[in-house]
Amino acid sequence: MLTPANQSSPPRSAPLWRRFAALGYDSLILMALSMGYGALITSVKVALGTPGQDYQPMLHSPFYFLGWLVVLVGFFIYSWCRSGQTIGMRAWRIQVVPQDPTHKALNIQQALARCLFGSISMLALGAGYWYGWFNREGNTWHDAMTHSRVVVIPK
Secondary structure (H helix, E strand, C coil): CCCCCCCCCCCCECCHHHHHHHHHHHHHHHHHHHHHHHHHHHHHHHHHCCCCCCCCHHHHCHHHHHHHHHHHHHHHHHHHHHCCCCHHHHHCCEEEEECCCCCCCCCHHHHHHHHHHHHHHHHCCCHHHHHHHHCCCCCCHHHHHHCEEEEECCC
């Protein structure tokens, strides 16, 4: 069925393969952020002249590990709240949008919850993602938990 020219069809949910492809691209960005964070922390430790340290701070202190997690989660929260897309999502033309059509991007609480539930989905052997195959709309578990969805952006 054709729609009139002034009406656009609702965006379709992004298939899992696109989501995983975008996540693959984003993993490269996360590795770069991790290296930058490690270099910054190591530089600070060297500048402070901490004697007897082996310059592997993230492996020895939960404080540095938590800082590293804040950097990684911050990347997703900033991207999703700003434009609804990470760099990998831009490359694969997908976007996370709230289910409420009056909002254009996720709020901070939704983005943080999406990071948490998405991580749990992945740690559970991807069960939250595979749920998308059985969901009628193609939404994953963390889409449902955060009242959001990932859609394909038309060319």
